[in-house]
Amino acid sequence: MTKLTLGSHPYMLGFEQLERLVERTSKSDLTGYPPFNIEQSGDNAYRITLAVAGFAEDDLSVTVEDRQLIIRGRQTDVEDERIFLHRGIAARQFQKAFVLADGVEVAGAAMENGLLHVDLNRTPPESIVKTVKINRK
Structure with missing residues (x-):
């Protein structure tokens, strides 16, 4: 078979x-870094939420490239005189990519309490009926 x-x-x-x-x-x-959620926020709306504690808005970029939503984070290392006894907060860069279906567009992005929210809207396709003429050969 x-x-x-x-x-x-x-x-x-x-x-x-x-x-x-x-x-x-x-x-x-x-399952990688940073952790994220995907939720349906309406009949034709979705929200991707990433936990980006420690990142400023300027450290993040949200782009759409060839039907892929790409979220990147890059923190700038501030050289100062701090001495860490324990460093458990990761200051690493990341990239998350999500493939978007036709008709799904990014509606906006917002930061709130260490979370980056990216809202998506889907435009339902129009129902099209087309009659094809049969030609004689």
Whole structure:
């Protein structure tokens, strides 16, 4: 018995790109730093929340590149005369990437109490009915 993949199913045409996206995202690390939540905040709205304690707004960037939401954080090391007896707060850079479906757009981003909220809205596709004329050859 042959295993059918999404791109090779006979009734699903043109979904090869979706199969590549699923393969690419399955290789990404969902448990890494920083921790995050994804919630549905409405029928067509989502919110991604990252715990970014210690990061200032200037240390963070939120961009959309080729249908991917990319959130980066980079803290600038302040050279001062502090002597740490214990340093448990990570000051490391990070990058999180989320693949966005067609019609999903970033509505905005906000910082609140050490959390970065990125709001997304999905525009439902219009239902289109098209009649195709059959030509005689």
